[in-house]
Structure formats: structure tokens, C-alpha cells
Amino acid sequence: xxxxxxKIDDVARKVILHAPKNGxxxxxxxxxxxxxxxxxxxxxxxxxxxxxxxxxxxLPAARDADQYESIPGPDGxxxxxxxxxxxxxxxxxxxxxxxxxxxxxxxxxxxxxxAPGKLGGLLGGNIGFVFNPPKSAPFxxxxxxxxxxxxxxxxxxxxxxxxxxxxxxxxxxVFQGTADGRFVAYDAANGTKxxxxxxxxxAVAAAATYVVDDRQYISIAVGWGGSYGLTHRATEYQNxxxxxxxxxxxxxxxxxxxxxxxxxxLQGVKYDPRDIREGGEIYVAAACxxxxxxxxxxxxGNIINLxxxxxxxxxxxxxxxxxxxxxxxxxxxxxxxxTEGDVGKLQxxxxxxxxxxRPKSR
Ligand code: HEC
Numbered sequence: 001x002x003x004x005x006x007k008i009d010d011v012a013r014k015v016i017l018h019a020p021k022n023g024x025x026x027x028x029x030x031x032x033x034x035x036x037x038x039x040x041x042x043x044x045x046x047x048x049x050x051x052x053x054x055x056x057x058x059l060p061a062a063r064d065a066d067q068y069e070s071i072p073g074p075d076g077x078x079x080x081x082x083x084x085x086x087x088x089x090x091x092x093x094x095x096x097x098x099x100x101x102x103x104x105x106x107x108x109x110x111x112x113x114x115a116p117g118k119l120g121g122l123l124g125g126n127i128g129f130v131f132n133p134p135k136s137a138p139f140x141x142x143x144x145x146x147x148x149x150x151x152x153x154x155x156x157x158x159x160x161x162x163x164x165x166x167x168x169x170x171x172x173x174v175f176q177g178t179a180d181g182r183f184v185a186y187d188a189a190n191g192t193k194x195x196x197x198x199x200x201x202x203a204v205a206a207a208a209t210y211v212v213d214d215r216q217y218i219s220i221a222v223g224w225g226g227s228y229g230l231t232h233r234a235t236e237y238q239n240x241x242x243x244x245x246x247x248x249x250x251x252x253x254x255x256x257x258x259x260x261x262x263x264x265x266l267q268g269v270k271y272d273p274r275d276i277r278e279g280g281e282i283y284v285a286a287a288c289x290x291x292x293x294x295x296x297x298x299x300x301g302n303i304i305n306l307x308x309x310x311x312x313x314x315x316x317x318x319x320x321x322x323x324x325x326x327x328x329x330x331x332x333x334x335x336x337x338x339t340e341g342d343v344g345k346l347q348x349x350x351x352x353x354x355x356x357x358r359p360k361s362r
Contacts, residue, residue: 002085002092003030008148017147019083019094021076024050027147039150041078041143042096045071067104071136075099075161075228082165082206086172089188091153093174094143097161099228100134117281119290122337142166142176144191154191160234162226165206167218177203177220181235183244197246200239200257202229219245230302231293236260238302265296265358268311271348279349282342286334296354303330307354314350318343 002017008027015036018026023044027036035054046062061068075097083094106118109128115121119131140161144153164177172188179202185195202224209218223241224233237257244254283289288306296307306314313320320326321334321343338346 275348
């Protein structure tokens with residue numbers, strides 16, 4: 001949220017500017033909490049707008065549909081990546097997005113019941129809904145938004161959702177890191193791209209600017225993450241978290257960029273092909289798929305895809321699953337949740353899936 005002093009109908013107002021997940025841009029009087037206005041900054045399908053008292057005018061489908069693809073989706077039209085306000089242009093620079101998810105209720109939902117084949121069931125919870133193929137298209141864009149007239153002034157479309165926060169300067173620039181690994185400066189008035197450098201990874205943080213000994217610097221902490229970043233990516237690179245600092249006349253060289261592993265598909269883990277199907281159900285129920293993706297497909301996001309680990313590791317999978325060495329890194333402990341028999345089925349699914357998609361040699 002941003003505190004700003006803006007003129008609305010020629011009256012100076014002290015306001016809070018807020019663009020939450022639900023797709024509406026709010027202007028609120030911060031001296032008394034009164035609602036001033038709200039306007040959708042992306043297409044939304046759950047409400048037609050807000051009434052003068054600040055309540056949403058909902059569409060009935062948003063409440064009672066058996067299957068409802070909410071737009072914006074659960075990741076929001078704007079997530080935590082910060083927006084910025086420039087008093088010189090009067091505009092807010094907002095990382096907007098849509099990540100389609102089409103859900104229907106899980107009718108047989110039972111709290112904490114193990115539910116083979118249902119996402120997360122074996123981790124102790126049944127999340128209570130079913131994923132259907134989405135109909136809307138994803139997008140990520142940088143919006144310049146006029147909070148007084150509640151309208152878009154310019155936009156830049158990005159290749160993927162989940163781009164970085166924004167920084168705007170008195171020199172009328174807007175800086176943003178992108179999902180596809182670029183750090184970009186735009187003209188704050190019209191969105192013309194003025195400068196760009198590669199970052200070796202997707203960026204989600206916003207940049208910062210500061211002056212030391214009369215020299216102005218701009219720094220950005222680059223790294224790819226968040227729940228979306230765990231399983232998706234929009235760049236070939238996976239550099240470690242890196243802070244880049246720029247100044248006019250700077251001469252330092254960029255570091256070498258590390259490419260995602262794109263060869264060395266898993267090979268040689270022994271399995272019984274009859275176990276593949278059941279192994280797949282466990283792979284979903286234990287939510288392996290949410291963090292590691294489909295083995296050998298997509299190569300994962302922040303967390304490694306299991307189609308590209310060593311055969312030794314998958315052969316010794318039980319050591320990783322039960323009180324394993326990666327627990328401090330965020331890998332759950334499956335002790336008491338998976339059996340020894342489940343491990344063999346998981347191995348069959350992981351190696352069997354990779355074998356099924358491995359390009360045939362001629
Ligand atoms: C909540 C996310 C999450 C879930 C669910 C999860 N993992 Fe992991 N897993 C991780 C993380 C994080 C690591 C550590 C990655 C690292 O340190 O590089 C990891 C590491 C691993 C490794 C070692 C990979 C390597 O880096 O060499 C294997 C194998 C593995 N997991 C298998 C599984 C299997 C099989 C399942 C399902 C039964 C599973 N994981 C479920 C997050 C998860």
C-alpha cells in the first residue's frame with residue numbers, strides 16, 4: 001500500500017492507494033478511512049464494480065457455481081511485489097498478472113483424510129477442491145495507473161506472470177525486474193523502454209535507489225521464488241540470489257549465468273512397470289508434483305525436477321523421504337505417511353515417466 005497526497009476534484013486528499021489480489025484499485029482517505037473509489041485494473045469476472053459505500057457488487061456466479069474459474073485467479077491480479085507512485089507523473093506503477101486456475105468443490109472432502117490421487121492428500125490435508133483445465137489465458141504486465149481518474153495510462157506486456165516490484169524515480173524512470181530475467185528502465189510518462197540488462201534469473205523484488213558521496217546507485221536483489229516460482233520459470237537461467245548495483249559510468253562485468261540442467265535425463269533406476277499408475281497417484285497425493293513438477297517435463301522452477309537428479313538418488317529415495325537430508329531446505333519428512341512399498345511405486349512413476357518421454361535415439 002502507498003500513502004500519497006493527490007488532488008481529486010481539485011481538493012487535496014491524503015490517501016492510501018491499494019491494489020489487492022481481487023483486481024480492483026482502491027483509493028481510500030487515510031485521515032478517516034472513508035472509501036473514495038475503486039476500479040478494476042484487470043478484467044475481473046466476480047464483480048461489476050464497487051458501490052458508493054465501498055461494497056463490491058458481486059456477480060451471482062462467484063458464489064454458487066459448481067465450477068468457477070475466478071478471474072483474477074487465487075494468486076491475485078497483484079501479489080506482494082510492491083507498486084510505486086510517482087508524484088511528478090501522478091501515476092502508480094503496478095505489476096499486474098493473471099494465473100488461471102479453474103476449481104470445483106471436492107464433494108467427498110474429509111478433513112485430514114489420506115486421499116490417493118488427490119493433491120496433498122498424503123500430507124495430512126485434503127485441500128477440498130478439484131483442478132479443472134482453465135479457460136482464461138495467463139498474463140503479466142506492468143501497468144501505469146492514474147489513481148485520480150482510475151484508469152490505465154500505459155502498459156507493457158511481459159512474457160509471464162509473477163514479475164518484479166517497481167521503483168520510480170524523480171528522473172521520471174520506472175525500474176522493474178521481470179520473470180524472464182531482465183532488469184528494465186522505462187520512461188515513466190509513456191512506458192518507452194530506455195535501458196535493459198540481463199539478470200541471470202527471474203526477479204520478484206523491487207529495486208532501490210540511493211546516493212553515496214554524490215553518486216546515485218540503483219540496486220536490485222534478483223532471485224526467483226514464491227509459490228508460483230517454485231514450479232514455474234520463464235528463463236533458461238537459474239543464477240543464485242544476486243544483488244546487482246548500477247551507476248552511471250559503472251564498468252563492472254556481469255557474472256557468468258548458470259543454465260538450467262536440460263540434459264542428463266534420469267536413467268537406470270529399476271522398477272516394475274505395473275507400479276507406475278499407483279506411483280503416480282502417490283506422487284500427486286504426497287504433493288511431490290506441486291514442488292518437483294512432472295518428472296522430466298518442464299524441468300521445474302526453483303526446486304529441481306526429479307527427472308534430472310542422479311539415478312543413485314532415486315534408487316536411495318527412502319533415505320531422502322524418511323528423516324532425509326533435505327528437510328532443512330524445505331523437503332517434507334514423509335515418515336509415517338509413506339510406506340516402504342510406496343517408495344518402490346514412486347520410483348516406478350519417476351523413472352517410468354522419464355522413460356516414456358525420453359526422445360528415441362535413431
Ligand atoms: C513442499 C515442497 C516439496 C514436496 C511436497 C516434496 N519435495 Fe522433495 N524437495 C523439496 C526441496 C525444497 C528439496 C531440496 C532441494 C535442494 O536443496 O536443492 C527437495 C529435495 C528432494 C530430492 C533430492 C533432490 C536433489 O536436489 O538432489 C528428492 C529425490 C525429492 N525431494 C523427492 C521428493 C518426492 C518423491 C516427493 C513426494 C513424495 C517430494 N520430494 C515432495 C521440496 C519438496
